[in-house]
Amino acid sequence: MKTFDIFPIKGGVCAPSGFFADGVSAGFKPNGALDVAFIYMQKPCIPTAIFTSNTFCASPIKHFYQEVQGKESNFVLINTKNANALTGKEGIEDIKLYLSALKERFPQVQNPIASSTGVIGVRLDTQKLIDCFPLLDLNARGEESAKRASEAIRTTDLFAKEIALRIELENGEVFHIGAMAKGAGMIEPSMATMLCFITTDALIPQEDQKELLHKVVKTTFNAISVDGDTSTNDSLFLFANGVSGAYDKEAFERGLEIVMKKLATDIVRDGEGASKLVRFRVMGAKSEEEAIKASKALSNSLLVKTALFGCDPNWGRIASTIGASGVEASEEKLSIFIGNVCVYERGVICFDSEREGRAYEVMKKESFVITCDLGIGEGEFSTYACDLGHKYVQINSDYRS
Amino acid sequence: MKTFDIFPIKGGVCAPSGFFADGVSAGFKPNGALDVAFIYMQKPCIPTAIFTSNTFCASPIKHFYQEVQGKESNFVLINTKNANALTGKEGIEDIKLYLSALKERFPQVQNPIASSTGVIGVRLDTQKLIDCFPLLDLNARGEESAKRASEAIRTTDLFAKEIALRIELENGEVFHIGAMAKGAGMIEPSMATMLCFITTDALIPQEDQKELLHKVVKTTFNAISVDGDTSTNDSLFLFANGVSGAYDKEAFERGLEIVMKKLATDIVRDGEGASKLVRFRVMGAKSEEEAIKASKALSNSLLVKTALFGCDPNWGRIASTIGASGVEASEEKLSIFIGNVCVYERGVICFDSEREGRAYEVMKKESFVITCDLGIGEGEFSTYACDLGHKYVQINSDYRS
Numbered sequence: 001m002k003t004f005d006i007f008p009i010k011g012g013v014c015a016p017s018g019f020f021a022d023g024v025s026a027g028f029k030p031n032g033a034l035d036v037a038f039i040y041m042q043k044p045c046i047p048t049a050i051f052t053s054n055t056f057c058a059s060p061i062k063h064f065y066q067e068v069q070g071k072e073s074n075f076v077l078i079n080t081k082n083a084n085a086l087t088g089k090e091g092i093e094d095i096k097l098y099l100s101a102l103k104e105r106f107p108q109v110q111n112p113i114a115s116s117t118g119v120i121g122v123r124l125d126t127q128k129l130i131d132c133f134p135l136l137d138l139n140a141r142g143e144e145s146a147k148r149a150s151e152a153i154r155t156t157d158l159f160a161k162e163i164a165l166r167i168e169l170e171n172g173e174v175f176h177i178g179a180m181a182k183g184a185g186m187i188e189p190s191m192a193t194m195l196c197f198i199t200t201d202a203l204i205p206q207e208d209q210k211e212l213l214h215k216v217v218k219t220t221f222n223a224i225s226v227d228g229d230t231s232t233n234d235s236l237f238l239f240a241n242g243v244s245g246a247y248d249k250e251a252f253e254r255g256l257e258i259v260m261k262k263l264a265t266d267i268v269r270d271g272e273g274a275s276k277l278v279r280f281r282v283m284g285a286k287s288e289e290e291a292i293k294a295s296k297a298l299s300n301s302l303l304v305k306t307a308l309f310g311c312d313p314n315w316g317r318i319a320s321t322i323g324a325s326g327v328e329a330s331e332e333k334l335s336i337f338i339g340n341v342c343v344y345e346r347g348v349i350c351f352d353s354e355r356e357g358r359a360y361e362v363m364k365k366e367s368f369v370i371t372c373d374l375g376i377g378e379g380e381f382s383t384y385a386c387d388l389g390h391k392y393v394q395i396n397s398d399y400r401s
Numbered sequence: 402m403k404t405f406d407i408f409p410i411k412g413g414v415c416a417p418s419g420f421f422a423d424g425v426s427a428g429f430k431p432n433g434a435l436d437v438a439f440i441y442m443q444k445p446c447i448p449t450a451i452f453t454s455n456t457f458c459a460s461p462i463k464h465f466y467q468e469v470q471g472k473e474s475n476f477v478l479i480n481t482k483n484a485n486a487l488t489g490k491e492g493i494e495d496i497k498l499y500l501s502a503l504k505e506r507f508p509q510v511q512n513p514i515a516s517s518t519g520v521i522g523v524r525l526d527t528q529k530l531i532d533c534f535p536l537l538d539l540n541a542r543g544e545e546s547a548k549r550a551s552e553a554i555r556t557t558d559l560f561a562k563e564i565a566l567r568i569e570l571e572n573g574e575v576f577h578i579g580a581m582a583k584g585a586g587m588i589e590p591s592m593a594t595m596l597c598f599i600t601t602d603a604l605i606p607q608e609d610q611k612e613l614l615h616k617v618v619k620t621t622f623n624a625i626s627v628d629g630d631t632s633t634n635d636s637l638f639l640f641a642n643g644v645s646g647a648y649d650k651e652a653f654e655r656g657l658e659i660v661m662k663k664l665a666t667d668i669v670r671d672g673e674g675a676s677k678l679v680r681f682r683v684m685g686a687k688s689e690e691e692a693i694k695a696s697k698a699l700s701n702s703l704l705v706k707t708a709l710f711g712c713d714p715n716w717g718r719i720a721s722t723i724g725a726s727g728v729e730a731s732e733e734k735l736s737i738f739i740g741n742v743c744v745y746e747r748g749v750i751c752f753d754s755e756r757e758g759r760a761y762e763v764m765k766k767e768s769f770v771i772t773c774d775l776g777i778g779e780g781e782f783s784t785y786a787c788d789l790g791h792k793y794v795q796i797n798s799d800y801r802s
Contacts, residue, residue, distance in 0.1 A: 056724030056732055086720050086732060088748045120717025121750055232721050302703075306794055316521025319487050320633050323457030331457055331487060347489045349522055393707055393791050 004251035005168045006258065012146030015164035015178035016201035018042045018243045022140035023152025026132035028081035028118075028125075034152035036129065037078045039197055040138045043241045044074035044110050048209040050217055052234035059084040059091030060114040061235065066092070068111050075112040076197065076237065077102060078153050079129055080182075082118040085232035094126050101130045106138060117155055117182060117195055117233050150180035153195060157182050161266045167202075167255050173246035175202035177255045183267030194221065194267055196236045198259060201244035202252055212253050213238050220260035224268045225299040225385045268384045269367075273391025277367040277384060278308055282322075285379030290327040292381045294372065297325035299385030308387035313359035315343040315351060322372060333375030339368050346375065405652035407659065408567045413547030416565030416579035417602035419443045419644045423541035424553025427533035429482035429519075429526075435553035437530065438479045440598055441539045444642045445475035445511050449610040451618055453635035460485040460492030461515040462636065467493070469512050476513040477598065477638065478503065479554050480530060481583075483519040486633035495527050502531045507539060518556055518583060518596055518634050551581035554596055558583050562667045566656050568603075574647035576603035578656045584668030595622065595668055597637045599660060602645035603653055613654050614639050621661035625669045626700040626786045669785045670768075674792025678768040678785060679709055683723075686780030691728040693782045695773065698726035700786030709788035714760035716744040716752060723773060734776030740769050747776065 013021045019041055023034040047068070051061045077099070084091050095114045103109050116124070137145075150160040164178040181196035204212075213236070221236060269277045280298040285291035298304055301321040307314040315336050322329055332347040339362030343351045351359075362368050414422045420442055424435040448469070452462045478500070485492050496515045504510050517525070538546075551561040565579040582597035605613075614637070622637060670678045681699040686692035699705055702722040708715040716737050723730055733748040740763030744752045752760075763769050 053727075054721060054724040055727075055730050056720055083717075086717060086745070087750065088732060120715075120721055121745065121752065122717075123750070232724060302789075309794065314521075316484075316487060316523075319457055320455060320521055323455040323633060326454075326456075329456050331489060344487070344522065349488065349524070351522065388703075388794065390791050390794050393710065393789065393794060 012162035014146035016176035021149040023148035024135040037149040037152035044072035073111040203242040271386035274386030291379040305388035413563035415547035417577035422550040424549035425536040438550040438553035445473035474512040576645040604643040672787035675787030692780040706789035712764040
């Protein structure tokens with residue numbers, strides 16, 4: 001019944017045919033660090049996108065809705081250090097200004113998309129951005145330039161996040177999916193705060209793009225938490241140029257899952273000040289909705305996240321957080337596992353010093369699973385979160401990001 | 402139109418006539434620190450109480466519902482270091498055991514109430530508790546013994562929290578309100594996590610007790626946040642013995658407001674690792690409910706709380722949090738003030754370096770107000786929160802509380 005093979009490859013967003021990308025320095029970041037990236041497609045496509053649920057969505061998102069949505073586009077320009085959010089009408093005028101200058105310089109550019117991340121509420125220095133256009137090489141492609149693009153979109157991210165897959169169908173046809181993302185702070189489990197750009201040469205119908213992107217986002221970017229904040233700029237784009245001529249829905253969905261799960265967990269792993277990645281698996285809930293509610297409460301609890309940081313198998317805080325989340329639960333039906341160590345079993349405290357020692361060993365690891373079985377129904381959901389340590393406080397009190 | 406006078410006095414929970422209290426050491430805390438407190442009333446009364454909304458409410462709360470609710474009681478026994486929560490049937494049996502021993506030793510004790518705070522999910526050492534009963538002096542009253550009681554209920558609280566008022570009515574009649582509370586961690590704006598015991602000799606009808614306690618809790622204990630967690634043990638008690646023979650509803654409500662606002666803000670000010678107390682005033686919301694939603698979002702945002710710690714007038718984070726809270730809002734109508742410094746006015750960024758300097762000076766203070774005017778309706782609400790600094794992380798990652 002095996003109908004396809006999936007192979008990880010190099011090349012990020014440039015891995016699919018027909019995609020070009022690069023990162024350059026416009027001087028927004030100090031010391032000549034890369035801070036502006038672009039993706040250019042020889043063959044334009046109608047992008048599929050999911051944006052932040054924040055009421056004050058940033059100017060680039062407003063601009064997309066006004067000028068690009070439903071149209072064919074072949075260019076995305078991304079800047080860091082300034083989110084161009086809460087900047088009013090001027091924020092949109094600024095985008096129109098620099099995108100005009102871009103089209104003037106590169107006549108092949110069609111309905112370009114702006115994307116920004118950085119400080120909120122400060123006008124963008126459009127001249128600085130325009131001045132870097134001569135550095136953009138629209139023929140740039142390959143592993144190195146894709147890597148530079150993923151470097152350029154970083155803010156407080158400690159490492160660049162990219163992935164690419166080669167998907168081979170049973171009939172020998174091949175398509176690719178590539179992607180890059182940035183995360184770090186303001187990551188919340190409701191269209192997590194981040195920028196993510198996915199490219200593919202699969203011949204995927206527009207309706208499948210929408211369906212699959214929304215389906216997979218639920219268990220990936222919408223299931224992660226760094227600090228419970230939803231930013232003004234969250235954006236997820238899928239660009240499909242169809243040039244491979246190949247497509248299989250099941251294979252594409254599987255590939256998309258791998259790509260988005262990898263980038264989502266990379267974002268958590270690289271959460272501001274994070275030292276570990278924890279999966280909160282809630283099962284036995286009354287419904288999937290209730291499982292989502294409980295696991296999101298766990299991944300957002302300060303007391304749980306500081307206990308993770310301290311490797312403290314304080315299951316009382318886990319139970320208390322579930323109790324406070326408002327889901328249907330009872331002490332007599334609840335069981336809690338840290339890794340494979342049962343620390344509370346259907347109302348019975350089974351937490352002795354031997355189990356405490358084993359649970360502590362689990363929590364010292366870089367990643368592990370905490371399972372809460374509510375013992376009521378069939379609802380199950382997992383969220384991914386990082387711990388909360390001193391570095392988070394340091395980054396967010398010292399740095400205006 | 403002035404119908405009463407309110408004077409702050411000393412004496413905490415012992416200030417009203419007929420109330421006795423003390424704190425002793427049972428050995429739960431190290432070095433002989435006070436860890437068990439009691440309140441004894443010569444004249445029993447039916448207590449009015451509000452408890453946590455956590456599904457897994459602690460054994461003392463279950464015991465209260467089962468054994469005390471609606472009955473006259475004259476005794477509360479409070480222990481620290483162990484919450485007796487998530488301890489199942491044994492947790493309630495433990496309470497019955499030690500309260501039986503208490504009644505055996507003190508035949509005058511009637512329907513005693515248990516109250517606990519501390520670690521979750523560990524059986525209480527009942528013998529240790531029973532062994533301290535010989536230390537309890539049911540005739541203890543006055544300033545010093547009330548102070549010891551308020552000391553004994555502390556966990557990670559840095560200072561003991563108590564207050565007492567003398568209320569003189571126009572006709573010369575006098576009644577008193579006294580109270581003590583503990584807070585520190587797990588403080589959330591939805592029946593905040595804490596223990597609070599209010600005593601009064603006012604002749605207040607049972608129905609007024611319930612009405613006023615629920616009314617005042619909304620703008621005090623339910624409007625504060627340290628870390629967004631709701632504990633298993635939150636309890637607020639009002640004991641009214643009526644022995645003064647005096648009562649005036651308006652005067653009592655005003656006194657209750659002063660008492661509960663003082664203790665609620667003391668709890669925030671003493672939040673784990675807190676260095677400042679901030680009032681988030683949201684006005685101009687579509688409704689009071691929307692104002693509550695927005696101001697609670699602000700007082701729970703990690704990004705806002707770390708910016709407070711860093712004295713960073715990062716109004717973009719404030720605006721973004723309001724945008725993420727789901728309330729009706731628009732950039733063109735929103736204004737934000739840090740203290741009296743307007744940093745964003747109806748869609749216009751007015752944040753220059755002069756205003757930034759003034760806002761920074763405001764934020765260096767020990768307490769200040771951040772005002773967000775949504776400019777839409779008449780809804781207004783204020784919450785009180787502390788900043789989030791390194792000490793919170795240290796306390797909650799190093800210490801199993």
